[in-house]
Amino acid sequence: MDDPGHRPEFRVLGPFEVRVHDRPLELGGPRIRTLLALLVAHGGRVTAVSALADALWGMDAPPDTHRTVRTYMSRVRRSLAPVATALGAPDLLVTHATGYALRLSPDVLDSREFERLVADARETAADPVTASAKLSRALALWRGDAYEDFAGIPALLAETRRLHGLRLGAIEDRVDADLASGAGEALIGELTALSEQHPGHERLWGQLMTALYRAGRQADALDAFTRARAVLVEEFGLDPSPRLTEIHRRVLDNDPRLLPAGSGPAHPVAERATATAVRNDLPGDIADFAGREAELARLLAVRAGVARTAPTAVVIEAIDGMAGIGKTTLAIHAAHRLAGDYPDARLFLDLHGHTSGQPPVTPAAALDTLLRALGVPAEKIPHDADARAALWRAELAGRSALVVLDNAADAAQVRPLLPGSPGTLLLITSRRRLLDLEPARVLSLDVLPEADAIALFTGIVADDRLADDPDGVREVVELCGHLPLAIRIAAARLRSRPVWTVRHLAGRLRQATRPLAELSAGDRSVAAAFALSYRQLDPARQRMFRLLGLNPGPDVDVPAAAALAGTTAAEAERLLESLVDDHLLQQPVTGRFRFHDLVRQHARTTALAEEPEPARRAALRRLVGFHLHTGHRGSRLLDRQHPPIDVGEPPAGCVPAPLADDAAAMSWFDVNHECVLAARQAAEDAGWDTSVWQLAWTLDNFHYRRGYLQANITSWLAGLAAAERLRDVAVRARAHRRLGLVYGPFGKPAEALHHLNRSLVLTGEIGDTLGQAGVHFVLALHWINEKDDERALGHATSALELYRALGDPKWEARAFSMIGACQSRLGRHREARAQAEAGLALCREREDVYGEADALDSLATIARESGHHGDALGRSREALALWRHLDNTYRQAGTLAAIGDAHRALDECDRARDAWHQAIELYRAHNLHPAADEIEKRSADLGLVRPAEDP
Structure with missing residues (x-):
């Protein structure tokens, strides 16, 4: 213009x-x-x-x-x-x-x-x-x-x-700035009004105390501290911070550092005391310090370490951890315990690496402050940063000093401040791992163990309400994620509200729409602490952090994160590892990454606020696509007999994980099972019905191998609902058939029969012969479980005829085995054995390992029914070896139960007990308690219950 x-x-x-x-x-x-x-x-x-x-x-x-x-x-x-x-x-x-x-x-x-x-x-x-x-x-x-x-x-x-x-x-x-320019009395009126308007802002109280002291009103400055402490405790449940307590101490001591630069001391006594006193800038110790015994012991062991290394080395301890983890608290507490070993100086400097509204202190400015603290006159401090660093090292030479550098941004900020001679202990705290600070020993803090978290909470609240509800206390610290800052804020809120119960506080934390909003008191906030860490990331790391907040699963690996962000695996790994170094992400095992629960909440809130809705939706599409396409390949590797479904092409920017063989597929599913389930739920919430039923299909083989029947039921019920919304009759028929297969072993035969009959009707409507054969096969299994072998034989025969009509020899072979098992239970042992052996031969000819194991189980049943228990045991052992090769723990349990039966029939009671016990453990592990209960009853009836501690 x-x-x-x-x-x-x-x-x-x-x-x-x-x-x-x-x-x-x-x-x-x-x-x-x-x-x-x-x-x-x-x-x-x-x-x-x-x-x-x-x-x-x-x-x-x-x-x-x-x-x-x-x-x-x-x-x-x-x-x-x-x-x-x-x-x-x-x-x-x-x-x-x-x-x-x-x-x-x-x-x-x-x-x-x-x-x-x-x-x-x-x-x-x-x-x-x-x-x-x-x-x-x-x-x-x-x-x-x-x-x-x-x-x-x-x-x-x-x-x-x-x-x-x-x-x-x-x-x-x-x-x-006005105080630094020498102002004092002129600010009192403004600061009095501000501190009344914002009583939770300790910085204003500290400024008011300084202005009052400079005006010669020492008593009023002390009274301001008393009022500040009363307000903080009564209204916010907080004790004065170490910084405000330090100003109070300086007012009491007539400390000349509260006066403008170049002014004389407030009192002649103070001048003499300053000339002889040891410089001690440490903030007040933490009265309610709790836990951290191992970490504190390591820091206190410096005493012995200094005795050994003082002739040759400086001792540097770098304490890192996520926001709110208690780094500064530990450093100050340890410093007070160690202070007596460092008689020449105890210095504390906040480097403002992560402080709201303040840029990090430059190394030059930090050196200026530290040199003044050691008594170096301002006119003798060089302007050049390197010269200041050299003077700092020279001033420390020969002194026994303890220096705490709090809130460091990175190693570059700290490196010029490192002492050069022995006798100095340097404690550094940072939210970022200072891995490139070569001389330092790194101490990374995790959240508190439960006992320490409870001790911290109870130490702050300190009243009878806690004794009445120990479970409520445990729930509160759990909802706080065992994070010290969150625990302190929650405890302060409870302490300041006498009418609240512990259960009420737990309810507020549990039911809050935005749980982090409950973890705020005065100017202390867990969300604000996380936000500072987030804002100091570069744009690429900020975006990855936000998108990870959209991940519905409990954790993520590199390929999934790459799909979520639409980037390469190498770039995703770089960003993930960097977020781990920033303590915004955890790495519980190599290659897998997860959030602390409270950080996850903050990441999701940030994504909803800053990531446009189309970008969020596209990222979730890529992640769902990653689990679908990787899982589809894995499911095909687990069972090549089933015809595949068409899942199309992966979304742009999504590269499925490579899986070499069925072992790799089982390993991938084992590790990512909860993530795939979460992806299916996310697809359901987003209205992506095709992905919903396709993910149910993808998980089916793995669920069956592991015996995760409840998870399979949940997935296929969602898949059935999706198919009904899509009006896809073929998918509805498939979903009903799979539900019929799962409900039977789960102990719900009526539901199983309902779904199988619906599937039979639907496959007939659309002329799906292969689907009809599959339904008859599952119906045969159903009636076997219901002890109706005539009906089972009829359905198994129908399945065999349909498979023959389709020219499908692999399923024809499995039908043979099924028919053999039915005939054996009907007393037709010779005919049964012929059918099952024919099925076994066909499966071996076609290298159908699953069908071979199934046929061996049928032959074991036939041998047992005809009284040949030694033969039954041999066949079951062959089948067990194949089920273990296939890593099918569900079928292993059934075969182990049969092995136990064979041993019992051979009067080998100890071996029967061991086999049954293994079967029970597998069934219990997969929540198949009816099957486990049946075996336990069988063993109990025969006096073979396994003792609690078997020698």
């Missing part, structure tokens, strides 16, 4: 208005203004029509809301026409398939200008006068509360709170 002084302005830092040529623009009625405010708040991102409608009407939306919203948006476009003309833009309002976005340059929005000025001021923090001027200019843009006209609009609440938080942070930064 030719005249930037008259550019259009969108003002949200007060009453909402749009100005053109320095005059307010007439925008229209309240709903038009609300729609425009929402678009402005969303900062160029697309706002869905449904979100706009919800903001206008909530639950009282009129019919055809989408059309009504479009009408209003046309009025918004007309209202903004003068702005577009002034900016030389054809249109500011952009229409998308799902909603609308407002295309604005940042320089026309006062909130963006405010944020820019604040960021610029923080870059000049080393010059407090300049920083204060810039911050004052930024704060002058505020004319009231942000979006003042829209206090009742929930959709604007998050942006309003964000802007108010930034405003308060800028005020605090400006006060710090």
